[in-house]
Amino acid sequence: MWEYSEKVKDHFLNPRNVGEIEDPDGVGEVGSLACGDALRLTFKLDENKRIKDVKFKTFGCASAIASSSALTELIKGKTLEEAEKITNKDIADYLGGLPEEKMHCSVMGREALQAAIANYRGQKLIKEDFKIVCKCFGVTDKEIERAIKDNNLETVEQVTYYTKAGGGCGKCQPEIEEILRRVRSDMEKEAHEIYVKKKRLTNIQKIKLIEETLGREIIPALRADGGDLELIDVEGNKVLVALRGKCSFCPSSEVTLKQYVESKLKEFVSEDLEVEEVRP
Amino acid sequence: MKVVYVDNNATTKVAPEVLEAMLPYFSELYGNPSSMHFFGGQVQRKINEAREQVADFLGADPSEIVFTSCGTESDNAAVFGTLDSYPEKRHFVTSKVEHPAINNLGPYLTRKGYKVTTLSVNREGQLDLDELKESLTEDTALVSIMYANNETGVIFPIEKIGEIVKSKGIPFHTDAVQAAGKIPLNMKKSTIDMLSISGHKLHAPKGIGVLYIRKGTKFSPYIIGGHQEKGRRGGTENVPYIIGLGKACELAKKNLEEENTRVKALRDYLEAKILEKIPNTLVNGDRANRLPNTLSVSFEYVEGESILLMLSDLGICASSGSACTSGSLEPSHVLRAMGVPFTAAHGSIRFSLSIYNTKEEMDYIIEHLPPIIQKLRDISPFWKDYLKSQNKERK
Numbered sequence: 001m002w003e004y005s006e007k008v009k010d011h012f013l014n015p016r017n018v019g020e021i022e023d024p025d026g027v028g029e030v031g032s033l034a035c036g037d038a039l040r041l042t043f044k045l046d047e048n049k050r051i052k053d054v055k056f057k058t059f060g061c062a063s064a065i066a067s068s069s070a071l072t073e074l075i076k077g078k079t080l081e082e083a084e085k086i087t088n089k090d091i092a093d094y095l096g097g098l099p100e101e102k103m104h105c106s107v108m109g110r111e112a113l114q115a116a117i118a119n120y121r122g123q124k125l126i127k128e129d130f131k132i133v134c135k136c137f138g139v140t141d142k143e144i145e146r147a148i149k150d151n152n153l154e155t156v157e158q159v160t161y162y163t164k165a166g167g168g169c170g171k172c173q174p175e176i177e178e179i180l181r182r183v184r185s186d187m188e189k190e191a192h193e194i195y196v197k198k199k200r201l202t203n204i205q206k207i208k209l210i211e212e213t214l215g216r217e218i219i220p221a222l223r224a225d226g227g228d229l230e231l232i233d234v235e236g237n238k239v240l241v242a243l244r245g246k247c248s249f250c251p252s253s254e255v256t257l258k259q260y261v262e263s264k265l266k267e268f269v270s271e272d273l274e275v276e277e278v279r280p
Numbered sequence: 281m282k283v284v285y286v287d288n289n290a291t292t293k294v295a296p297e298v299l300e301a302m303l304p305y306f307s308e309l310y311g312n313p314s315s316m317h318f319f320g321g322q323v324q325r326k327i328n329e330a331r332e333q334v335a336d337f338l339g340a341d342p343s344e345i346v347f348t349s350c351g352t353e354s355d356n357a358a359v360f361g362t363l364d365s366y367p368e369k370r371h372f373v374t375s376k377v378e379h380p381a382i383n384n385l386g387p388y389l390t391r392k393g394y395k396v397t398t399l400s401v402n403r404e405g406q407l408d409l410d411e412l413k414e415s416l417t418e419d420t421a422l423v424s425i426m427y428a429n430n431e432t433g434v435i436f437p438i439e440k441i442g443e444i445v446k447s448k449g450i451p452f453h454t455d456a457v458q459a460a461g462k463i464p465l466n467m468k469k470s471t472i473d474m475l476s477i478s479g480h481k482l483h484a485p486k487g488i489g490v491l492y493i494r495k496g497t498k499f500s501p502y503i504i505g506g507h508q509e510k511g512r513r514g515g516t517e518n519v520p521y522i523i524g525l526g527k528a529c530e531l532a533k534k535n536l537e538e539e540n541t542r543v544k545a546l547r548d549y550l551e552a553k554i555l556e557k558i559p560n561t562l563v564n565g566d567r568a569n570r571l572p573n574t575l576s577v578s579f580e581y582v583e584g585e586s587i588l589l590m591l592s593d594l595g596i597c598a599s600s601g602s603a604c605t606s607g608s609l610e611p612s613h614v615l616r617a618m619g620v621p622f623t624a625a626h627g628s629i630r631f632s633l634s635i636y637n638t639k640e641e642m643d644y645i646i647e648h649l650p651p652i653i654q655k656l657r658d659i660s661p662f663w664k665d666y667l668k669s670q671n672k673e674r675k
Contacts, residue, residue: 012586013593018659033662034622036583036602036611040661057661059626061585061602065659136610168610 004062005096011066016073019055028116030108035137035164037064037105041071041112043120051075051083056112063095063102070094071109080117086110087150088162103162107147133175136168141179148183156180206269207234213268214241218261222247229261237272239265242279253277282595284641288481289430289458289574289632290599294524295483301527302485305520313517314508323519330526337529338475338492339466346491346509347522351457351478352381354491355424357502357513358453358474359385362422363394364500366451369421375399375407375436376617378426381476382455383613395419404566405434405618412441416448423452427459427475431601431614431630432565433574435463442471451497457481457489461532462539462571473497479521483634484528488521535635543633544572546642550631551575553646558653560666562624564615573633576601578615578624581663582656587629590652596645601628623662 004012024042031038037060046052054076056068070091075083088106092098098106130140147153147162156176160167166176201209214231222229227247232240241261243253250256254277262275285293311320313327328342335342348354359382363372372389374382376398386396397415399407407425416423423445428435438454445452453474456465461482467475474497479488493499493512505514554577555561564576579587584602591598601612602625610616611625620628631645657663 009589012589015659020661020664029661033581033626036622036626038661057659057664059581059660059662060583062589064583065586 002063002099002102004066004099007070007094007096008063008066008098011069011095012062015056015065015069017055017069017076018057020057021053021055026116026120028112028114028119030111030115031060032138033059036060037108039064039068039108039112041068041116043075043116045080045120048079050077050079060105060108061102063098063105064108066095067091067098067105067109068112071113075113080120083113084117086113088147089151100158101161103151104164107143107162110150111143133179134163134165134168134172137164139163139165144176144179145183148180149187152187153180154184201270203234209269210234210239210265210273213265214261217264217268221260222256227256232278237270237274239273239275240278241275243277282644284596284637284644286631286633286637286641286645287597287599288634289433289630291480291486292483292634293636294480294485295528295531297531298484298524298527302520302524305523313519314506327517327519327522330522333526333530334490337460337465337533338477339468339470340492341495343510344467344492344495346493346512347517347525348489348491348513349487349518350489351379351455351476351481352489353502354476354478354489355379355381355453355455356385357491358476358493359389359422359424360502361499361512362451362453362474363389365498366421369419371395371397371417371419371421373397373399373412373415373420373423375401375425377401377405377429377431377434377614378424379430379455379457382424382426399425401617403619405429405432405564405614406566406569407436407441409437409440409444413444416445416450420448420450423450425452425454427454427456427465428463428571429565429614430458431612431628432576432618433458433571433632434565435459435569435571437569439471446471458571458574461536462573464536467492467494474499479525479528482528482532484525485521488518488525490525538635540572543635543637546637546639547573547575547631547633549639550633550642550645551577553642554649557646557650561653564618564620564624564628575631575633577629577631578620579627579629579653580623581660581666582627582653584627584629586656587627587652590656591629591645591649594644594648596648599630599632601630602626 021042021044025045026043028041040057043051043054054072056072058065058068074086074094088110091106091109130142133139133141133144144159144163144165151162153159153162156166156173159165159176166173211231219229226245228244230242230244232242247253257275257277265273309323311323313320313324331342331345334345348357372394386398390396399411401407425436425441427438442452451473452471454472455476457476457478460477473494475492477490480486499512501512503514508514508517560580562578564578584600588598588600601615615625615628
């Protein structure tokens with residue numbers, strides 16, 4: 001038996017906002033009978049373009065019904081721009097969590113919302129440039145990519161839990177693996193860039209990070225060549241170092257400093273850093 | 281909380297008589313039946329008695345009874361034990377609706393280089409015996425077909441199947457885990473070479489099973505160890521459970537008539553009332569050839585897990601062939617093999633009764649099930665669409 005939270009049980013046994021709005025501003029439909037779950041979401045906006053009323057109809061298991069109910073509660077009173085920011089994780093969190101195997105229910109909620117908003121705006125969501133990866137459940141590469149990003153997924157099994165992709169005949173699992181590799185590598189690059197660019201460090205944090213980076217990325221490599229390096233001081237963005245060992249007489253020490261030490265520090269600590277050599 | 285347990289194809293209550301018979305062997309009578317002293321000897325005698333009880337229940341000779349740890353082990357032992365005995369033969373025949381204990385051996389054997397034929401079933405869940413005939417070749421090492429299906433209760437014509445298989449000189453195994461205790465089994469007048477049963481489906485505890493192996497059947501042991509079970513299954517005997525299973529078989533033989541009269545009548549009553557009170561409901565499986573205790577019904581346009589949890593909230597314990605209950609994403613392989621449409625496969629519920637069920641319990645289910653289905657249909661987007669399409673047709 002699934003371990004459902006009390007909140008899931010409550011939203012399943014007493015679902016909020018069941019029904020269909022007559023003459024709605026937006027309608028979103030996802031899933032199908034064959035897939036085992038489906039959700040039809042309808043909403044109406046007020047004069048301030050906020051969601052005045054929202055209703056759902058769901059065919060599916062307890063977590064699908066609870067996720068739909070939670071979604072309607074989450075978006076009521078929000079503008080479409082605000083509602084759009086809701087991720088499947090928000091739905092799951094609102095419910096006090098879902099069993100991982102059931103996370104696709106929360107994804108279905110998010111997708112229905114996306115479809116309903118697109119419907120309101122007169123956009124054809126389906127016209128996006130996409131490819132069906134999982135033929136059993138009709139899951140596209142875009143849907144898989146989004147689930148991986150929103151939920152920081154790491155394995156094919158997780159992708160199946162969150163999107164159903166790969167859960168039928170299993171033939172698309174290698175392709176999912178490929179998408180996973182690509183998206184995760186993009187995510188890591190992005191995260192790193194954000195980390196480098198957006199970070200505002202206190203002096204103490206900056207010095208610590210410089211020390212860490214020198215210790216991890218730079219000094220071991222220099223020592224391997226018989227050289228060494230010592231951090232003397234940090235003045236603003238100026239990093240003062242002294243070269244030791246073989247490095248101190250090395251004719252290419254200037255190059256080492258600029259191209260190696262400085263570039264590493266820029267990568268791992270801050271773009272603004274400059275390295276200067278202090279001679280005794 | 282009130283408990284109405286109608287999930288007896290999943291597992292059954294241990295009969296009080298069974299528990300009572302077992303208890304001394306957990307405490308004072310702990311001897312090893314293989315020991316030479318009187319203390320082990322008295323346990324050995326009790327095991328012999330249990331073996332006789334099981335043999336009597338199956339119409340077999342006690343020497344043909346091998347105790348195992350569960351139904352799955354019995355099935356695996358039958359398959360591997362036979363394939364190992366005929367290493368030159370590389371073809372295995374089974375059906376598309378087997379329990380996972382056989383079903384999942386198919387892909388495994390394929391990987392090992394075997395040719396595996398899985399026979400299809402029709403909409404009623406019945407086999408095509410001509411397809412079986414055509415599938416058998418010189419290379420066929422074993423045919424394994426279940427006696428009765430766990431999900432639908434559909435009973436296969438096992439003796440007819442056995443005749444076909446035996447006429448080609450091929451060994452024949454049947455998984456009778458669901459049949460045992462519900463319909464009469466008599467190995468004296470049978471074409472079956474090997475048959476699996478499981479204790480916990482007939483009011484013995486979980487963790488004990490039997491593989492019947494007809495005298496003269498080639499069999500290589502699957503679990504290799506000591507001389508226990510005449511070298512056909514190593515490992516010190518699970519004494520209390522074997523004794524419990526012996527008692528359970530004795531009771532099952534006695535209760536067989538009640539299963540086929542009172543329990544069957546309860547099942548039929550439940551079925552009739554559900555069909556009467558809930559529209560767009562269909563019964564899955566061949567109703568004329570079905571276990572007396574099993575009812576598989578599909579409620580269109582709703583999903584099984586939701587039904588189960590609402591029933592569970594009222595203390596009613598049943599099961600479903602829906603995708604969501606299994607953790608897999610597709611509905612039961614049995615219903616799919618039968619071609620049950622998706623509108624119905626996701627909304628299938630299995631009620632499986634036992635001699636401990638009463639008419640009051642059936643009435644309790646009949647009272648509470650219709651509003652649950654209605655509530656879920658009111659939530660389902662497809663129900664309204666369906667009603668609309670019906671109205672259009674009428675106009």
